Amino acid sequence: xxxxxxxxxxxxxxxxxxxxxxxxxxxxxxxxxxxxxxxxxxxxxxxxxxxxxxxxxxxxxxxxxxxxxxxxxxxxxxxxxxxxxxxxxxxxxxxxxxxxxxxxxxxxxxxxxxxxxxxxxxxxxxxxxxxxxxxxxxxxxxxxxxxxxxxxxxxxxxxxxxxxxxxxxxxxxxxxxxxxxxxxxxxxxxxxxxxxxxxxxxxxxxxxxxxxxxxxxxxxxxxxxxxxxxxxxxxxxxxxxxxxxxxxxxxxxxxxxxxxxxxxxxxxxxxxxxxxxxxxxxxxxxxxxxxxxxxxxxxxxxxxxxxxxxxxxxxxxxxxxxxxxxxxxxxxxxxxxxxxxxxxxxxxxxxxxxxxxxxxxxxxxxxxxxxxxxxxxxxxxxxxxxxxxxxxxxxxxxxxxxxxxxxxxxxxxxxxxxxxxxxxxxxxxxxxxxxxxxxxxxxxxxxxxxxxxxxxxxxxxxxxxx
Amino acid sequence: xxxxxxxxxxxxxxxxxxxxxxxxxxxxxxxxxxxxxxxxxxxxxxxxxxxxxxxxxxxxxxxxxxxxxxxxxxxxxxxxxxxxxxxxxx
Numbered sequence: 001x002x003x004x005x006x007x008x009x010x011x012x013x014x015x016x017x018x019x020x021x022x023x024x025x026x027x028x029x030x031x032x033x034x035x036x037x038x039x040x041x042x043x044x045x046x047x048x049x050x051x052x053x054x055x056x057x058x059x060x061x062x063x064x065x066x067x068x069x070x071x072x073x074x075x076x077x078x079x080x081x082x083x084x085x086x087x088x089x090x091x092x093x094x095x096x097x098x099x100x101x102x103x104x105x106x107x108x109x110x111x112x113x114x115x116x117x118x119x120x121x122x123x124x125x126x127x128x129x130x131x132x133x134x135x136x137x138x139x140x141x142x143x144x145x146x147x148x149x150x151x152x153x154x155x156x157x158x159x160x161x162x163x164x165x166x167x168x169x170x171x172x173x174x175x176x177x178x179x180x181x182x183x184x185x186x187x188x189x190x191x192x193x194x195x196x197x198x199x200x201x202x203x204x205x206x207x208x209x210x211x212x213x214x215x216x217x218x219x220x221x222x223x224x225x226x227x228x229x230x231x232x233x234x235x236x237x238x239x240x241x242x243x244x245x246x247x248x249x250x251x252x253x254x255x256x257x258x259x260x261x262x263x264x265x266x267x268x269x270x271x272x273x274x275x276x277x278x279x280x281x282x283x284x285x286x287x288x289x290x291x292x293x294x295x296x297x298x299x300x301x302x303x304x305x306x307x308x309x310x311x312x313x314x315x316x317x318x319x320x321x322x323x324x325x326x327x328x329x330x331x332x333x334x335x336x337x338x339x340x341x342x343x344x345x346x347x348x349x350x351x352x353x354x355x356x357x358x359x360x361x362x363x364x365x366x367x368x369x370x371x372x373x374x375x376x377x378x379x380x381x382x383x384x385x386x387x388x389x390x391x392x393x394x395x396x397x398x399x400x401x402x403x404x405x406x407x408x409x410x411x412x413x414x415x416x417x418x419x420x421x422x423x424x425x426x427x428x429x430x431x432x433x434x435x436x437x438x439x440x441x442x443x444x445x446x447x448x449x450x451x452x453x454x455x456x457x458x459x460x461x462x463x464x465x466x
Numbered sequence: 467x468x469x470x471x472x473x474x475x476x477x478x479x480x481x482x483x484x485x486x487x488x489x490x491x492x493x494x495x496x497x498x499x500x501x502x503x504x505x506x507x508x509x510x511x512x513x514x515x516x517x518x519x520x521x522x523x524x525x526x527x528x529x530x531x532x533x534x535x536x537x538x539x540x541x542x543x544x545x546x547x548x549x550x551x552x553x554x555x556x
Binding site: 022023025026027029030031032035036038039042043046049050053054057058059060063064066067068070071072073074075076078079080082084087090091094095097098100101102104105107108109111112121221222225228229231232233235236237239240241242243244245246247248249250251252253254255256257258261346348353354355356358359362363365368371373 | 467469470473474476477480481482483484485487488489490491492493494495496497498499500501502503504505506507508509510511512513514515516517518519520523524525527528529530531532533534535536537538539540541542543544545546547548549550551552553
């Protein structure tokens with residue numbers, strides 16, 4: 001076993017083991033029964049890869065321990081203290097930090113690396129890693145700001161437009177820095193072009209995410225998640241480290257799949273979401289089919305629910321805003337005690353991140369076998385007595401199936417309008433994120449329950465208890 | 467040069483593997499999967515540990531990279547675990 005004495009060999013063997021554990025871990029994360037175990041396996045993979053790397057270091061151990069301890073402390077504190085409702089922005093923030101780390105890795109490698117002529121690959125990889133890592137970092141920070149509602153700027157503001165121009169400027173800049181070593185033979189190089197490029201990528205990330213918002217956030221979050229993996233994989237190529245490549249690619253691929261699932265759920269292409277947005281699409285909305293809405297009080301809603309034999313709850317971002325998930329769960333339980341069959345219809349893009357509604361309902365202790373996807377609930381919608389729409393709008397808009405000119409035409413929806421009665425809980429008559437009027441509100445079988453969702457459902461719950 | 471071709475091979479195979487592994491995930495698990503993947507992207511920590519520390523500037527870069535990658539790793543795994551512990555069948 002002489003080869004084990006060789007530290008580099010040992011390191012590589014452990015990296016192979018870690019890669020296998022990462023692969024198994026992410027596979028198990030994709031199944032309900034094994035997800036917890038999958039997360040442990042992947043943590044174990046991370047632990048072994050980090051530990052074996054520490055055995056052969058250039059940096060002072062003090063710096064390492066200080067960094068890991070402090071980072072571990074901050075990360076753990078945030079992870080354990082944060083409210084479950086703030087999960088979308090937390091994921092965005094952590095993701096950004098990973099991006100920052102790869103950005104710094106590439107920066108440090110650039111400083112370390114003088115002999116350009118010998119290794120053009122390394123130069124290209126540094127620039128690509130800087131670019132993707134930097135965009136992931138600042139883009140995720142903007143996503144964090146938007147999700148936590150600290151940042152209100154969106155599409156159309158002149159500040160946003162400035163950042164967008166920098167984003168477009170960053171692409172030719174990337175091409176320039178990649179070819180800089182060859183170009184410098186013919187023309188004088190721009191002094192400290194690398195530092196300028198570092199700054200430009202950070203500004204570009206802001207311009208990339210700032211114009212996207214609202215209901216498109218699930219796509220952006222999964223895309224940024226994918227990019228952080230791609231950046232790590234490039235850093236792996238740069239440092240010639242295979243575990244970085246494998247783990248990074250897995251993340252990149254899984255993020256890409258989620259992004260595609262989200263885009264499909266909106267019947268739009270990724271390019272359309274990133275670069276066009278809803279605002280321009282909504283111009284084409286010709287739907288002026290207004291009519292009378294039928295309001296209802298919580299008392300009357302209770303009387304109808306008491307006699308219903310099946311109820312479908314369709315939550316949306318409004319439920320998250322009103323923090324209504326706990327009263328919703330309570331209402332669901334009371335209905336079940338009353339002999340009513342209760343299901344929850346979850347649209348993939350309801351909320352602000354992939355699976356947002358699932359997390360909220362899980363937090364409120366709703367058993368996950370009650371949660372159903374659109375394809376599960378749509379075929380039997382005719383037999384549903386009451387569909388309760390809580391703060392969802394575009395994902396239940398019948399225009400998507402009925403009106404060809406509508407900007408959301410073709411988007412798969414939860415077809416609540418086929419239910420016998422629909423309750424729509426809403427604060428006012430404003431339209432959804434897509435800016436499209438929702439004909440559902442004017443249908444004969446629809447009853448509007450205006451007001452704060454938490455209060456309205458709270459009233460129904462107290463009626464049940466009396 | 468050969469090493470890049472070899473590693474590029476690893477990169478491509480891993481991407482295909484990743485796409486195959488996660489092609490059919492129930493939407494219930496979208497958030498934990500994303501959060502779990504996010505924790506894995508903290509593997510950048512390994513890269514940060516490999517940086518050189520010639521001089522003060524390089525040491526600072528390495529330290530900050532280690533710090534933020536660690537936040538990503540610890541925070542990512544703990545949030546995922548917390549989330550998954552809520553997804554229990556009753």
